[in-house]
Amino acid sequence: MFGLIGHSTSFEDAKRKAMELGYDHIAEGDLDVWCSAPPQLVEHVEVVSPAGKTIQGAYIDSCFVPEMLSRFKTARRKVLNAMELAQKKGINITALGGFTSIIFENFNLLQHQHVRNTILEWERFTTGNTHTAWVICRQLELNAPALGIDLKKARVAVVGASGDIGSAVCRWLSNRTGVAELFLVARQQKPLLDLQEQLGGGKILSLSEALPEADIVVWVASMPRTLEIDKTKLRSPCLMIDGGYPKNLDSKLAGTGVHVLKGGIVEFCSDIGWSMMELAEMEKPQRQMFACFAEAMLLEFENCHTNFSWGRNNITLEKMDFIGEASIRHGFSTLNLQSHYQAAIA
Numbered sequence: 001m002f003g004l005i006g007h008s009t010s011f012e013d014a015k016r017k018a019m020e021l022g023y024d025h026i027a028e029g030d031l032d033v034w035c036s037a038p039p040q041l042v043e044h045v046e047v048v049s050p051a052g053k054t055i056q057g058a059y060i061d062s063c064f065v066p067e068m069l070s071r072f073k074t075a076r077r078k079v080l081n082a083m084e085l086a087q088k089k090g091i092n093i094t095a096l097g098g099f100t101s102i103i104f105e106n107f108n109l110l111q112h113q114h115v116r117n118t119i120l121e122w123e124r125f126t127t128g129n130t131h132t133a134w135v136i137c138r139q140l141e142l143n144a145p146a147l148g149i150d151l152k153k154a155r156v157a158v159v160g161a162s163g164d165i166g167s168a169v170c171r172w173l174s175n176r177t178g179v180a181e182l183f184l185v186a187r188q189q190k191p192l193l194d195l196q197e198q199l200g201g202g203k204i205l206s207l208s209e210a211l212p213e214a215d216i217v218v219w220v221a222s223m224p225r226t227l228e229i230d231k232t233k234l235r236s237p238c239l240m241i242d243g244g245y246p247k248n249l250d251s252k253l254a255g256t257g258v259h260v261l262k263g264g265i266v267e268f269c270s271d272i273g274w275s276m277m278e279l280a281e282m283e284k285p286q287r288q289m290f291a292c293f294a295e296a297m298l299l300e301f302e303n304c305h306t307n308f309s310w311g312r313n314n315i316t317l318e319k320m321d322f323i324g325e326a327s328i329r330h331g332f333s334t335l336n337l338q339s340h341y342q343a344a345i346a
């Protein structure tokens, strides 16, 4: 059985969803009430792969909302409680979706293996970042040529390059795709210098230096909503892959010559009878989902019950190959630019 741990995109959304599901007592509560609300297993689901295998899964809402991010202890408790529930339900492999994997890593939850009477078994959980990184690279490889961008001549900026997903994307682009130039963007210099050394290349630039130079920008950082970008300084065409969470670049940037694609999103080949992706405002919530969630499904399809994506900067090209091949075999495709580009992509 696979599991997905998620959360609503905002407190308002969470209240609305709780009302729909009949949890009126929680729905009507203020943020303090939600801070003490336990995680809920809200949905069971069955998924059939075109390769013939049927798997069962469950969605656990952690009852975390982004408004709780500044409440360190609450955020930590929400993630650990949801993981405990997944383990108690006997789920073999559970993906930590949305902010939950970031909370896990940034708040160093590895130190908190004991939750009440439960000792969390880390091999039951995955961040899903390997699949996310592979999906973003594939989206880049499929969609840039559709805009007339020649990958061999392309200058690619990775914003969040030193992060778990970003560093994997950089490794893939350097070793597999072979782009002309790679710009490494993040705030702290030391991890960028380490990455540059590992890659044997890449240029460290600030965001404002990188953006006007880049034909393709991969965003794999949670950027502040207040971020201002001068559209007039961007190249045309420019492919922006918005792989961060929340996905807020479209409204800021889309316009003539700038094409924003939601990054790290996959579509399954048939409808899945679930409602959980309505929370995430997917265009086709019956089929589309975050790639990190799909990783848990893929690991279940492949009978690979292990913490496949775990820790920071452990994503290898071989792991990306494995999860990418499984993704295609089990009926997932990447989200691509809309229909008028499809002919070019095909």
Ligand code: NDP
Pocket (backbone or CB within 6 Å): 098, 099, 101, 102, 127, 128, 129, 132, 159, 160, 161, 162, 163, 164, 165, 166, 185, 186, 187, 188, 189, 191, 207, 220, 221, 222, 223, 224, 243, 244, 245, 246, 263, 264, 265, 290, 291, 292, 293, 312
């Ligand atoms: P990490 O914490 O490992 O990395 C974040 C990276 O972003 C670091 O390089 C960090 O470096 C950089 N960064 C953070 N803030 C800024 C900023 N203001 N300006 C420039 N760089 C910044 O995160 P992950 O790799 O695990 O995740 C990256 C993003 O992908 C997150 O937003 C996450 O929510 C999203 N994600 C999407 C998934 C999907 O399925 N679509 C699945 C999983 C994650 P520094 O601190 O030095 O700036």
